[in-house]
Amino acid sequence: MANLVLIGMLAAAVTASPAPPATLKVSGGNVSGLAMADGSTIYYGIPYAAAPAGERRWKPPAERAPWSGVLDARKPASACVQENVGWNGEFLAGASEDCLTLSIRAPASAGKSRLPVLVYIHGGSNSAAGAGNMAEDALHREGVLMVRIQYRLGLFGFMGLDALREESPNKTSGNYALLDQIAALKWVKANIAAFGGDPGNITISGNSSGAYDALLLTISPLAKGLFQKAILQAAAPGAPMTAQQNEELGKVVLERLKLPQGAAGLAQLRALPADTIIKAGLKLPVRAGIDPSFLWEQQVVDGYVLPYAYNEAYAKGAGRGIAIIIGSNRQELGADRKAEVVPAMLASAFGTQAGAARALYGEDARLGSMPTQLMTDMWFRCPVNWLTARMLKATPKVWRYEFGYGVPGSGRPPEHTSEMHYVYNAVPAAAVEGAWPPLQRYWANFLRKGDPNGSGLPPWPAMGPRASYLSVAPEGTAAGEGLRSAICELMYKERDYPASPVAPG
Numbered sequence: 001m002a003n004l005v006l007i008g009m010l011a012a013a014v015t016a017s018p019a020p021p022a023t024l025k026v027s028g029g030n031v032s033g034l035a036m037a038d039g040s041t042i043y044y045g046i047p048y049a050a051a052p053a054g055e056r057r058w059k060p061p062a063e064r065a066p067w068s069g070v071l072d073a074r075k076p077a078s079a080c081v082q083e084n085v086g087w088n089g090e091f092l093a094g095a096s097e098d099c100l101t102l103s104i105r106a107p108a109s110a111g112k113s114r115l116p117v118l119v120y121i122h123g124g125s126n127s128a129a130g131a132g133n134m135a136e137d138a139l140h141r142e143g144v145l146m147v148r149i150q151y152r153l154g155l156f157g158f159m160g161l162d163a164l165r166e167e168s169p170n171k172t173s174g175n176y177a178l179l180d181q182i183a184a185l186k187w188v189k190a191n192i193a194a195f196g197g198d199p200g201n202i203t204i205s206g207n208s209s210g211a212y213d214a215l216l217l218t219i220s221p222l223a224k225g226l227f228q229k230a231i232l233q234a235a236a237p238g239a240p241m242t243a244q245q246n247e248e249l250g251k252v253v254l255e256r257l258k259l260p261q262g263a264a265g266l267a268q269l270r271a272l273p274a275d276t277i278i279k280a281g282l283k284l285p286v287r288a289g290i291d292p293s294f295l296w297e298q299q300v301v302d303g304y305v306l307p308y309a310y311n312e313a314y315a316k317g318a319g320r321g322i323a324i325i326i327g328s329n330r331q332e333l334g335a336d337r338k339a340e341v342v343p344a345m346l347a348s349a350f351g352t353q354a355g356a357a358r359a360l361y362g363e364d365a366r367l368g369s370m371p372t373q374l375m376t377d378m379w380f381r382c383p384v385n386w387l388t389a390r391m392l393k394a395t396p397k398v399w400r401y402e403f404g405y406g407v408p409g410s411g412r413p414p415e416h417t418s419e420m421h422y423v424y425n426a427v428p429a430a431a432v433e434g435a436w437p438p439l440q441r442y443w444a445n446f447l448r449k450g451d452p453n454g455s456g457l458p459p460w461p462a463m464g465p466r467a468s469y470l471s472v473a474p475e476g477t478a479a480g481e482g483l484r485s486a487i488c489e490l491m492y493k494e495r496d497y498p499a500s501p502v503a504p505g
Contacts, residue, residue, distance in 0.1 A: 038108065046073055049184075051100070058173070077103065103134055119203070120149070122210050125295075188226075206235075209297050214232055331367065335369060357487060402473075
């Protein structure tokens with residue numbers, strides 16, 4: 001009898017195990033992924049381009065040579081080489097220059113109908129992190145096919161150099177990371193149908209620097225037609241700079257390494273270990289008035305990937321017809337700054353309008369300390385005001401939000417990246433009805449049909465001439481108008497571009 005029970009238990013265990021995923025054919029060869037208990041499948045580390053190492057450093061991504069057999073895509077891929085910024089230990093371990101890969105999570109329903117596709121660009125100040133582990137992702141349960149991409153970081157992804165420009169058929173240097181992202185989008189468009197995705201319904205998204213990169217893709221002519229929608233979570237758009245200004249950074253790297261300028265120095269640079277180059281690129285000089293954290297988050301107007309700075313790009317019709325969700329958290333950054341830096345922050349953000357701006361600020365428990373209010377305004381809220389005013393000239397389909405929840409269970413106020421948990425992770429079974437923000441449902445509606453509104457959700461009006469936005473906060477989810485408009489009008493009274501102002505302290 002005991003043996004019969006044991007046999008029954010073993011049979012049940014076998015029945016409950018996920019079925020092995022099918023082998024799929026993609027550009028480059030066959031791939032097999034990791035079957036998950038909910039019926040979905042994860043495919044980690046599929047190459048979309050050749051390794052940008054050695055002679056391929058600081059060149060546009062090249063096609064990957066086909067592989068033989070079946071690519072085992074069951075383990076997270078190595079991240080791109082990167083500096084140690086303190087929090088990125090999991091990505092530093094095993095980091096490689098052979099990193100131009102993407103990961104996909106396809107729901108159990110994939111193949112039964114063409115599913116909307118979300119291509120996520122990771123954050124990390126464009127100098128750290130990677131696609132990471134997708135095991136905790138849950139957005140696929142909304143009938144969405146998830147893709148996460150990796151791209152070159154820091155010096156390897158953004159550095160300019162006159163010798164690079166001279167060897168380039170496009171007479172340009174820098175923005176290699178954006179070229180990587182464009183190559184990944186081309187791969188997705190060509191291959192995603194094999195996973196059950198709809199190549200005609202692709203949304204790009206990101207958080208922080210990933211959102212900033214996605215923003216730049218919406219105005220790059222090279223990315224036109226590769227996606228239809230964009231979700232920009234806490235983008236902090238960097239000030240535009242010329243290709244020549246970016247090339248000065250490359251010259252500093254050569255000087256620090258005691259290498260000659262020109263083609264000879266570039267050849268030696270390509271032969272050095274990646275770690276040596278990363279060390280030479282630490283604490284590079286930034287232009288006056290630019291916060292050092294924006295080193296690799298400045299818009300490089302290179303004449304090719306980005307032919308025009310924001311304002312001129314929008315004036316020429318960039319982003320036309322792209323549906324956009326854009327917003328940030330009620331408190332983003334600045335909680336670590338002390339009150340004594342407030343005068344310097346006001347001067348940095350407002351210039352001669354600092355006195356008038358100070359009169360508009362006050363204590364506000366929901367918005368945080370004065371440094372938090374200032375930093376959130378000058379890097380997030382007010383640049384979004386400026387950007388959306390121009391986006392609306394290209395498309396009426398712009399929805400803005402402000403998110404007011406902290407990390408689940410933390411007891412903390414909202415902060416940079418806290419919305420990620422509510423977008424990408426599963427709603428806890430114990431969550432009280434109405435107490436968990438419906439961000440994931442809004443996102444899923446937008447991914448499916450280009451409009452976040454849907455049954456059972458508070459109405460979210462498109463921005464329009466009233467500058468409408470949706471506040472998603474513990475006190476309720478409701479529409480408002482003119483978010484911080486008086487303060488932001490002062491901030492942009494003396495400039496007409498996102499400024500990346502210095503946040504001392």
